[in-house]
Amino acid sequence: MGTGEDFIINTRYTGPVETDQTRGIPPPPLEEDFKGKIIPLPDPDIGTLQSLDISVAIESRESIRNYRDTPLHVEELSYLLWCTQGVKWIMEDCTFRTVPSAGARHAIDTYLLIKNVQSLQPGLYRYLALDHSLGIISEDTGLADLVFRGGMNQQCIQDAALCFIWVADSYRMTWRYGERGFRDIFLEAGHICQxxxxxxxxxxCGVCAIGAFIDDELNNLLQVDGEKKFVLYMASVGKMPDFDGEMV
Structure with missing residues (x-):
């Protein structure tokens, strides 16, 4: 039996399960504290953006791997972050956001490789959803080459204005759901990327979701342990090309 089959078997429900929540253990923080320089993001002013019919957006969805060498405005990045993980309101031990999450646990953090966004230095950032701000991890421009290599030299990473890198903080989910929570984390990643x-x-902008990468290289780069916290998904983002980009 393979690893995938083992995962399905080991995360099956056969009845009520005991978890840290049922044991009375307090929940983990909604978001890990960030120690470093923080940049507030502008409000995601949806009223100033291009009107978009949801039916048209769904029908038009496709993966775009080629991009124009044109920067995003920081207001546009703010909008994309709000749409993917924006916090609408906060309760004592959970947040309600623009994407669904099992039990409102929201066990995924967004890291960003910024390469071509106006008003932001190239580098590695973490989105701090509770305050709608960015924490600067590093402004080392050499990080782009390391992410490109960790992303198995995919050209869309090299050409993108920025890359979303999603990191699971598994205990936020398993605190409530036990081992079953790992299934919920992967489902949540799909909601965010869509x-x-x-x-x-x-x-x-065009987007290309990326599931192929060298796990250890990206985990080490983001300084996560690869077990309790780990990179699980990526996406390249850039301005739509003037020609028909490669699409799937």
Missing amino acids: NLYLSSQAVN
């Missing part, structure tokens, strides 16, 4: 695909059309 919102990125749809919302990107309002700012004339």
